[in-house]
Amino acid sequence: xxxxxxxxxxxxLLEVSGTPKPGNVDRxxxxxxxxxxxxxxxxxxxxxxxxxxAGGAEVGESFRRAVAGMSQQxxxxxxxxxxxxxxxxxxxxxxxxLNPDGTRRVVSETTVEDAVAFYKxxxxxxxxxxxxxxxxxxxxxxxxxxxxxxLRERGLTLAxxxxxxxxxxxxxxxxxxxxxxxFEAADRIESESGPVTDRAAAAYLDLLTxxxxxxxxxxxxxxxxxxxxxxxxxxxxxxxDAEAFAAELVERNINPGTxxxxxxxxxxxxxxxxLEV
Amino acid sequence: xxxxxxxxxxxxLLEVSGTPKPGNVDRxxxxxxxxxxxxxxxxxxxxxxxxxxAGGAEVGESFRRAVAGMSQQxxxxxxxxxxxxxxxxxxxxxxxxLNPDGTRRVVSETTVEDAVAFYKxxxxxxxxxxxxxxxxxxxxxxxxxxxxxxLRERGLTLAxxxxxxxxxxxxxxxxxxxxxxxFEAADRIESESGPVTDRAAAAYLDLLTxxxxxxxxxxxxxxxxxxxxxxxxxxxxxxxDAEAFAAELVERNINPGTxxxxxxxxxxxxxxxxLEV
Numbered sequence: 024x025x026x027x028x029x030x031x032x033x034x035x036l037l038e039v040s041g042t043p044k045p046g047n048v049d050r051x052x053x054x055x056x057x058x059x060x061x062x063x064x065x066x067x068x069x070x071x072x073x074x075x076x077a078g079g080a081e082v083g084e085s086f087r088r089a090v091a092g093m094s095q096q097x098x099x100x101x102x103x104x105x106x107x108x109x110x111x112x113x114x115x116x117x118x119x120x121l122n123p124d125g126t127r128r129v130v131s132e133t134t135v136e137d138a139v140a141f142y143k144x145x146x147x148x149x150x151x152x153x154x155x156x157x158x159x160x161x162x163x164x165x166x167x168x169x170x171x172x173x174l175r176e177r178g179l180t181l182a183x184x185x186x187x188x189x190x191x192x193x194x195x196x197x198x199x200x201x202x203x204x205x206f207e208a209a210d211r212i213e214s215e216s217g218p219v220t221d222r223a224a225a226a227y228l229d230l231l232t233x234x235x236x237x238x239x240x241x242x243x244x245x246x247x248x249x250x251x252x253x254x255x256x257x258x259x260x261x262x263x264d265a266e267a268f269a270a271e272l273v274e275r276n277i278n279p280g281t282x283x284x285x286x287x288x289x290x291x292x293x294x295x296x297x298l299e300v
Numbered sequence: 301x302x303x304x305x306x307x308x309x310x311x312x313l314l315e316v317s318g319t320p321k322p323g324n325v326d327r328x329x330x331x332x333x334x335x336x337x338x339x340x341x342x343x344x345x346x347x348x349x350x351x352x353x354a355g356g357a358e359v360g361e362s363f364r365r366a367v368a369g370m371s372q373q374x375x376x377x378x379x380x381x382x383x384x385x386x387x388x389x390x391x392x393x394x395x396x397x398l399n400p401d402g403t404r405r406v407v408s409e410t411t412v413e414d415a416v417a418f419y420k421x422x423x424x425x426x427x428x429x430x431x432x433x434x435x436x437x438x439x440x441x442x443x444x445x446x447x448x449x450x451l452r453e454r455g456l457t458l459a460x461x462x463x464x465x466x467x468x469x470x471x472x473x474x475x476x477x478x479x480x481x482x483f484e485a486a487d488r489i490e491s492e493s494g495p496v497t498d499r500a501a502a503a504y505l506d507l508l509t510x511x512x513x514x515x516x517x518x519x520x521x522x523x524x525x526x527x528x529x530x531x532x533x534x535x536x537x538x539x540x541d542a543e544a545f546a547a548e549l550v551e552r553n554i555n556p557g558t559x560x561x562x563x564x565x566x567x568x569x570x571x572x573x574x575l576e577v
Contacts, residue, residue, distance in 0.1 A: 024372065025341070025344070025345055025372055029344050029345055029347075032344045033340060033341055033344050036313070036340040036344065037337060037340060040327075040336055040337065040340065050317075050327045050328070050336070051327070051328070053495075058495055058497075059317055059327070059497065060314055060317065060495060060496050060497050060577050061577065063310060063313040063314060063317065063577075064302070064310055064577045066344075067302070067306050067309045067310050067313065067343075067344075068302055068306055070306075070347075095301065095302055096577050097576055097577065218330075218335055218337060219337050220335075220336065220337050299374055300337050300338065300340075300341045300373050300374065
């Protein structure tokens with residue numbers, strides 16, 4: 024039996040190995056400066072943080088440690104979003120509570136300390152984030168540890184921070200809504216058969232057609248995100264070729280990373296529920 | 301900085317991700333019942349055993365634990381040989397002694413207990429091994445723990461066992477000879493540039509041309525092993541296409557697994573010496 028920590032690491036590796044996963048690094052496609060091997064290292068070295076969460080430690084500190092380990096490679100941000108999505112799931116699973124209400128419990132128990140640790144995690148890698156709204160400058164995540172006093176003054180927990188980001192960040196939305204898309208992805212992965220990496224790729228395409236990828240909206244613009252969603256649906260309808268679509272997105276540097284993160288989360292849930300590999 | 305344990309796991313993952321690696325599972329090729337995902341799980345779950353070795357524990361027990369973890373997936377034998385090659389290297393590196401003499405010291409210190417643990421490791425997965433020579437039936441590795449009394453009666457250490465296998469097993473030869481091919485592979489990987497997985501694939505082809513793969517000789521016959529070596533040289537000379545050769549070997553189920561194991565060992569040495577990923 025794999026441990027919860029091992030399943031979290033394996034979920035990260037299975038996610039990046041599914042292909043085609045249009046726009047993201049996968050087994051067949053990579054960027055010159057962000058390669059498959061960087062994701063391998065990220066998954067191996069995220070372990071200490073994931074293990075903290077599996078042992079019941081605070082979500083914020085566990086996440087910060089996971090990101091510190093993940094960033095021990097030269098590709099930059101490989102799995103920041105996936106780890107953010109995974110940490111409460113790992114914590115819930117460790118409490119034998121891996122279900123929507125279980126994740127809500129974990130999230131609702133986060134504190135200001137968790138928020139401070141979350142901000143510190145941004146110091147390890149560059150993460151694409153939107154400009155903060157008017158008056159929110161002191162809480163810009165890019166400030167990292169420098170935002171600590173603003174967080175403490177306003178008494179913001181990590182759940183509060185996620186609540187404020189939910190409309191423009193698909194991971195924050197999962198955090199505050201009980202992980203609906205993640206659990207749906209797990210159900211789909213479990214309901215299919217064949218190689219798990221193929222099922223991961225199929226789940227990715229499904230998710231991509233259902234909602235716009237918030238990372239693409241941030242990295243590019245809402246129009247691009249809408250285009251990607253529409254064209255993923257065309258791929259599913261057999262009107263576009265998946266491989267050609269994948270090649271084009273790499274060419275245009277469009278990475279639906281949030282959708283990939285949801286697949287990693289779905290894989291973790293499925294593995295914890297007994298999915299055979 | 302990655303730990304020694306993390307580098308050992310990463311070496312396993314980088315090895316399987318190099319492509320083309322004619323005949324073996326890689327990022328682009330897999331068998332229906334032995335897939336890329338099985339190697340991912342094997343690398344993640346071998347950790348506890350590798351960590352024992354990195355902490356200075358006995359080589360035999362560390363290896364047995366690594367194999368027990370590795371085998372927690374449904375594909376069967378993914379990294380038995382690679383772990384056997386890696387364990388003394390990990391132990392030597394933990395002693396700040398990762399060089400040919402250092403591996404000789406680790407090997408020379410193995411005991412009968414190490415041999416017993418090594419035999420037990422064969423109980424976790426089916427490993428292709430040659431028929432034992434006349435009179436060696438009681439020491440057939442396929443007997444697993446049942447060979448314990450024969451090992452104890454004859455007072456055989458794990459180094460003794462390897463010495464007896466060196467002529468027909470390329471991993472045993474590395475054990476008793478100070479890992480010459482492994483360190484050479486590390487040198488080559490370090491001397492090139494570009495993606496590490498590409499360098500791993502290049503090192504694999506080099507090694508394949510230099511000596512016959514003992515796993516192929518065992519799994520098939522010496523003639524097949526000789527053919528593979530000759531044709532690998534033709535690929536390097538530009539007379540054969542690497543991808544077509546790779547496809548043919550998968551079709552014929554010819555897996556130069558020992559050569560792949562040497563690449564994993566070379567990657568580990570290079571990573572420990574500071575190779576950037």
